Amino acid sequence: MKSEANARAKTDESSLYRSFVRWVAEVDDGAIVRVVFFALLLGTASVLFVDYRELTENEGSALSVPLQPILPPASVDGPDQGPMPRITTNPETLEKPLEIALGTGGELHLTGTIDPGAADRFASEIAARGEYVQTVVLDSPGGSVVDALAIGSLIHESGLATKVAAGSLCASSCPLIFASGKARIASAASAIGVHQIYASALAGDAQNALRLASTAMSDAQSATADILAHLTETGVDPAMWVHALQTPPDRLYYFKPEEMLRLKLVTELVDN
Secondary structure (H helix, E strand, O other): HHHHHHHHHHHHHHHHHHHHHHHHHHHOOOHHHHHHHHHHHHHHOOOOOOOHHHHOOOOOOOOOOOOOOOOOOOOOOOOOOOOOOOOOOHOOOHHOEEEEEEOOOOOOEOEEOOOOOOHHHHHHHHHHHHHHHOOEEEOOOOHHHHHHHHHHHHHHHOOOOEOOOOOOOEEEOOHHHHHHOOOOOEEEEEEEOOOOOOOOOOOOOOOHHHHHHHHHHHHHHHHHHHHHHHHHHHOOOOOOOHHHHOOOOOOEEEEOOOHHHHOOOOOEEEOO
């Protein structure tokens, strides 16, 4: 009896295997590649901690205090790594909460760390003086992913251009804002880089930390899905975020000019 049961089990397994092979053969190769690509990104994101604003606001949050974004010099050694650009902005300016200032020529300058609540301030500025704004000029080490996505969505909906000038920094979550522009203007001397998104520290005892880590991993997957959807909507190749997933949170991966053009992160390269 046991032998017959084993034989039936093997027959069932063989039948399932043949069915799976037939299904794979019928699926378009491009669809398979896309499924594997996005599954890889989501799977990688499951081991990351995310600096989601909701985590800082909810009781029992995985974040005790927001971790300061990584400022240069921070790089990754490797053959694909772009050179570390020379950044001229004062580090103390970059560490301050995001300042939103309307300049001349229709430029709205966003300078500093993207702190929780920055998206609300940006929305208020656009509501009050949006008719004067043509280009959002970025100089930021990043910060809150949720606020960056919200700012980026409003920029995309409004049809505004984005710009990172030579010597300016746009890192971590800032490239999500930059990617939202109808026109995306940068220089070969612009410092545009990404790394893994994260939470600063787990609070409480070990058991509570494990529970919060599980929540953070789940949120990381949701955040990655939101990021990929946003990049796809704005016309930027989602493959750019692979570099973020591969780069530790205490480092930055700087994009080379030709790489930014290939990934459609930049639509126009200028001198300054």
